[in-house]
Amino acid sequence: MQQMSKSSSYIFIVFVLGFTSCKKQEIGPQCPTCVDENITVQYNDVLIGCEGNFGWGNGSISLYNPTNTSITNTVFQNINGYAIGDVLQSITEYNGKLFVVVNNSGNIEILDTATYQKTATINGLTSPRYFCGINNSKAYVSDLFSNQIAIVDLGSNSVIGNIITGGWTEEMLLVNDKVYVCRPDTNFILQINASTNIIEDTIVVGKGPSSLVLDNNNSLWTLSSGGINEVQGELNQIDPSTNNITQTMVFGDISNSPNNLKISPDGETMYYLNNGVNKLSIYSSSLPSSSIINQNGAVFYGLGISPTNDIYVSDAVDYVQSGIVYRYDSTASLVHQFSVGIIPQGFWFK
Amino acid sequence: MNALRNHCLIFICLIASVNCFAQDDTLKQVVVTTTITPAPSYKLIKVENIESHATGNLADLLSKQTPIYIKSSGPGGLSTISIRGAGASHTQLYWNGISINSPTLGHLDLATLPVVFIDDSEIHLGASSVVDGSGGLGGAIQLNTSANYKNKLNATFRKELGSFGIDKTLFSINVGNKKFQSKTSLFRSSSFNDFKYIDIAQENNPISERENAEIIQYGIKQEFYFTPNKENYFAVKSNYLDSYRQISSALGIETKGEHQTDKALRLMGEWRHGKKKTFQHLRVAFIKDELNYIDTSLAINSLISVDSYKASYNFNHYFNYLLKISAQVNAGTDIANSTGIGAQQQRNRQSMFVQFEQKSNWGYQYNIAARQEVINGKLTPVIPTIGVKYFLTKNHHFAINANAARNYKAPSFNELYWNPGGNPNLLPEIGFTAEMGLTYKYRKLTFGVSPYYSLIDNWIQWLPQESGIWTPINVKQVENKGVEIDIKKVFNISNKAKLHLHSGYNYVNSINKTSILTSDNSIGRQLIYVPKHTFNIVMKLEFEKWSIAYNQTITGKVFIDATNTTYMPYYAPADFSISYSLKKDMKSTDIGVKISNLYNEDYQIMANRPMPGRWFLLFLKVNLNATNE
Numbered sequence: 012m013q014q015m016s017k018s019s020s021y022i023f024i025v026f027v028l029g030f031t032s033c034k035k036q037e038i039g040p041q042c043p044t045c046v047d048e049n050i051t052v053q054y055n056d057v058l059i060g061c062e063g064n065f066g067w068g069n070g071s072i073s074l075y076n077p078t079n080t081s082i083t084n085t086v087f088q089n090i091n092g093y094a095i096g097d098v099l100q101s102i103t104e105y106n107g108k109l110f111v112v113v114n115n116s117g118n119i120e121i122l123d124t125a126t127y128q129k130t131a132t133i134n135g136l137t138s139p140r141y142f143c144g145i146n147n148s149k150a151y152v153s154d155l156f157s158n159q160i161a162i163v164d165l166g167s168n169s170v171i172g173n174i175i176t177g178g179w180t181e182e183m184l185l186v187n188d189k190v191y192v193c194r195p196d197t198n199f200i201l202q203i204n205a206s207t208n209i210i211e212d213t214i215v216v217g218k219g220p221s222s223l224v225l226d227n228n229n230s231l232w233t234l235s236s237g238g239i240n241e242v243q244g245e246l247n248q249i250d251p252s253t254n255n256i257t258q259t260m261v262f263g264d265i266s267n268s269p270n271n272l273k274i275s276p277d278g279e280t281m282y283y284l285n286n287g288v289n290k291l292s293i294y295s296s297s298l299p300s301s302s303i304i305n306q307n308g309a310v311f312y313g314l315g316i317s318p319t320n321d322i323y324v325s326d327a328v329d330y331v332q333s334g335i336v337y338r339y340d341s342t343a344s345l346v347h348q349f350s351v352g353i354i355p356q357g358f359w360f361k
Numbered sequence: 362m363n364a365l366r367n368h369c370l371i372f373i374c375l376i377a378s379v380n381c382f383a384q385d386d387t388l389k390q391v392v393v394t395t396t397i398t399p400a401p402s403y404k405l406i407k408v409e410n411i412e413s414h415a416t417g418n419l420a421d422l423l424s425k426q427t428p429i430y431i432k433s434s435g436p437g438g439l440s441t442i443s444i445r446g447a448g449a450s451h452t453q454l455y456w457n458g459i460s461i462n463s464p465t466l467g468h469l470d471l472a473t474l475p476v477v478f479i480d481d482s483e484i485h486l487g488a489s490s491v492v493d494g495s496g497g498l499g500g501a502i503q504l505n506t507s508a509n510y511k512n513k514l515n516a517t518f519r520k521e522l523g524s525f526g527i528d529k530t531l532f533s534i535n536v537g538n539k540k541f542q543s544k545t546s547l548f549r550s551s552s553f554n555d556f557k558y559i560d561i562a563q564e565n566n567p568i569s570e571r572e573n574a575e576i577i578q579y580g581i582k583q584e585f586y587f588t589p590n591k592e593n594y595f596a597v598k599s600n601y602l603d604s605y606r607q608i609s610s611a612l613g614i615e616t617k618g619e620h621q622t623d624k625a626l627r628l629m630g631e632w633r634h635g636k637k638k639t640f641q642h643l644r645v646a647f648i649k650d651e652l653n654y655i656d657t658s659l660a661i662n663s664l665i666s667v668d669s670y671k672a673s674y675n676f677n678h679y680f681n682y683l684l685k686i687s688a689q690v691n692a693g694t695d696i697a698n699s700t701g702i703g704a705q706q707q708r709n710r711q712s713m714f715v716q717f718e719q720k721s722n723w724g725y726q727y728n729i730a731a732r733q734e735v736i737n738g739k740l741t742p743v744i745p746t747i748g749v750k751y752f753l754t755k756n757h758h759f760a761i762n763a764n765a766a767r768n769y770k771a772p773s774f775n776e777l778y779w780n781p782g783g784n785p786n787l788l789p790e791i792g793f794t795a796e797m798g799l800t801y802k803y804r805k806l807t808f809g810v811s812p813y814y815s816l817i818d819n820w821i822q823w824l825p826q827e828s829g830i831w832t833p834i835n836v837k838q839v840e841n842k843g844v845e846i847d848i849k850k851v852f853n854i855s856n857k858a859k860l861h862l863h864s865g866y867n868y869v870n871s872i873n874k875t876s877i878l879t880s881d882n883s884i885g886r887q888l889i890y891v892p893k894h895t896f897n898i899v900m901k902l903e904f905e906k907w908s909i910a911y912n913q914t915i916t917g918k919v920f921i922d923a924t925n926t927t928y929m930p931y932y933a934p935a936d937f938s939i940s941y942s943l944k945k946d947m948k949s950t951d952i953g954v955k956i957s958n959l960y961n962e963d964y965q966i967m968a969n970r971p972m973p974g975r976w977f978l979l980f981l982k983v984n985l986n987a988t989n990e
Contacts, residue, residue, distance in 0.1 A: 042926055068614065068968060092566075093561060097611060117614070117615050310825065326880060328883075329822060331889055331923045332923035
């Protein structure tokens with residue numbers, strides 16, 4: 012009996028000691044293949060903003076170089092030592108800095124374009140979407156839930172005021188001291204005076220505008236999705252000198268949800284997603300009848316046009332796996348495809 | 362010799378399956394337990410040490426006492442279960458045989474089920490869940506309550522105070538006689554959960570304090586049992602939970618003061634009747650579930666309210682002690698009102714189940730069963746199951762068993778009707794599962810090993826469509842292969858000291874086999890949040906008035922993306938407790954201390970959701986007990 016008692020106690024002790032000796036260093040999400048100590052910044056880098064899953068804190072930035080086709084994932088974390096946050100919404104360059112809007116973290120990380128090192132953070136935002144620089148000291152940040160646009164002081168990197176918008180605001184564009192703002196849950200574009208921060212005009216466009224571009228004739232173009240099977244989507248041309256609609260092109264199918272309007276570096280050609288990548292000239296008076304890149308069963312999620320007119324398009328696949336980026340040349344033939352972070356969404360070309 | 366064997370078989374039947382009736386000699390009264398439970402060929406796990414977890418929730422209990430993976434966002438936070446690689450809604454929970462999974466969400470948050478509401482629990486893995494109902498593609502968990510007719514008066518007061526504001530009070534009183542028993546429990550449990558953690562989402566990883574994680578729960582349980590004679594048993598059972606929870610954000614997200622209230626009322630009337638060889642069991646139940654999630658900063662006020670009416674009639678007939686037929690008829694209605702699904706939705710379900718069990722005089726037994734369900738007037742696929750058990754040795758120490766089943770899970774209300782995005786054309790998820798088992802039972806040693814295989818087709822996943830709207834779609838086919846090992850032994854060290862040892866290990870290889878998506882790189886890879894390896898051990902040393910317990914769990918790394926590039930590291934928290942019991946006549950007092958996360962491990966179960974480091978709990982239990990003997 013005594014023997015038994017001893018052996019049992021030994022088992023107990025061995026177990027206890029066995030586990031005390033297990034010490035590890037890893038805490039939280041780990042990605043061994045993402046780690047890269049020597050990130051080299053090159054003149055023609057492409058940064059890919061990956062949203063990550065809502066509430067998981069796994070937003071990330073992937074770095075792609077089109078010359079040597081190298082890919083580095085979680086670049087921000089590799090350089091700055093922590094993950095960028097929850098739902099990376101957009102990357103905007105302004106005054107030699109990158110403003111990375113992290114939607115559900117409610118902040119904007121400011122990066123140096125030369126090193127991708129964080130230089131500052133703008134906190135105190137509700138559900139920020141896009142950044143629009145006005146001048147050296149002022150910027151606007153659109154928002155999904157706060158019903159207002161935040162006015163940010165770029166000196167102190169803090170929110171110094173708000174412009175009441177009454178709802179969701181999305182992409183913004185500065186044209187001659189006027190800021191045009193998409194209101195995706197309505198059918199209008201707001202026009203704000205960038206000096207006084209006052210909404211001066213409301214321009215009626217198609218239902219659900221979310222993206223807008225400026226062409227090389229100083230015309231503004233805005234793309235509206237048409238809501239969820241509510242009405243047909245529209246592409247509207249606006250004259251910023253009068254705020255009048257100068258042209259409207261209507262999508263044929265109510266089930267279409269055109270989105271992601273982009274423009275070529277020369278401002279002559281527009282691209283957007285609608286069951287594939289579509290392309291039209293700013294002089295065209297009708298929508299293209301077919302896509303230049305078919306999505307072949309996938310659902311394209313993000314679109315970007317590089318300074319060399321390459322077309323970058325992303326596929327989030329099942330939204331919980333590494334997303335895929337397809338790079339096409341200007342003739343729409345595939346150059347390269349590669350895996351990036353979770354839910355790749357936006358592109359920034361250096 | 363034959364007679365002895367028969368005797369043996371009856372005995373085995375009695376201990377192996379609760380569906381045999383147990384005769385209590387001291388009371389000379391048959392306590393009719395006629396619930397249909399899985400035949401002996403199926404794999405069950407009896408959850409142990411329920412009483413010592415009485416102030417906790419079901420997630421705490423299962424994560425410590427079994428090697429089953431519980432995905433938890435933090436102490437008291439949303440906790441779901443994954444059995445054999447299947448999803449949270451693929452485990453069906455039953456309270457005294459009545460399904461309590463949320464019809465809107467499909468699963469039940471285990472943190473909203475206080476352990477004090479249950480007396481015993483059994484996990485029915487894989488094929489065995491078909492006996493309980495449909496939808497348990499991974500398995501089913503039975504949560505049962507019962508009365509002890511020997512009891513005259515049993516009153517317990519329990520108080521626990523611990524780190525980060527843990528304050529729990531439990532009062533129970535059970536009174537009755539040989540025919541009537543009343544059981545009452547009242548509890549309050551609260552905690553600030555403002556523990557310290559390493560904030561990996563901040564520059565230089567500072568130590569931060571968890572915010573917006575407070576929990577306050579109130580609960581009451583009242584049950585009446587009445588057994589007027591040998592043949593009849595009546596019971597009325599009820600419990601009510603009122604829970605307030607703050608929802609702490611993932612790291613890197615500023616808290617917005619999100620919080621959630623859960624209110625759940627469960628009521629049941631029960632009648633059991635047993636005469637000669639025929640046993641009947643009727644249950645009618647009403648369940649009201651209310652979940653309210655509030656995020657004022659984002660103007661979210663989401664309310665789900667579900668009323669469920671259910672009835673179940675079971676019939677068991679023994680032709681002789683070797684041959685038994687069971688049948689079950691269920692009918693139920695779920696009525697859901699939810700801000701997420703817009704209009705009120707109602708679902709009517711009826712099902713019928715028949716099981717045939719036969720045992721041989723010597724060493725084998727088999728069973729065949731099938732369930733047919735009708736949902737809103739539509740026939741669903743028949744789900745059959747078959748099982749066989751064979752004793753390898755004459756002494757019945759070694760047994761081998763095998764079984765297989767088909768199963769399906771109907772989509773939840775949210776999947777069908779969520780506005781926008783609900784998909785009324787969703788197909789049910791279809792499961793097939795087969796398993797084998799080898800068990801050894803002799804004296805105080807039990808050992809079991811069971812490999813299994815299962816396939817889940819039409820696996821539902823939410824994906825955004827061209828319009829940007831997220832919609833649930835039948836996307837994948839998932840294959841789960843694994844093995845479960847279980848060992849249990851009691852060492853009688855001396856007549857004053859006893860060591861209980863119970864350990865389990867699970868291996869599951871859960872992969873995505875096919876997908877409807879183009880360029881899906883998750884094929885052939887492990888599903889996210891399914892650990893390949895899980896292990897637990899519970900050691901309890903009882904020595905005179907002292908009781909020392911050590912609990913260790915090890916959960917292997919889980920991938921958090923379907924391409925398996927990012928993962929959460931393994932974690933292995935241990936708990937240690939020591940208590941002293943003082944007994945005097947009818948009164949006993951226990952005092953003790955529990956150290957959780959003994960080695961102060963910094964870990965997260967879900968990405969960016971920190972768990973507390975080492976923490977302490979002091980407990981006091983005073984019990985007054987008198988029996989009718």
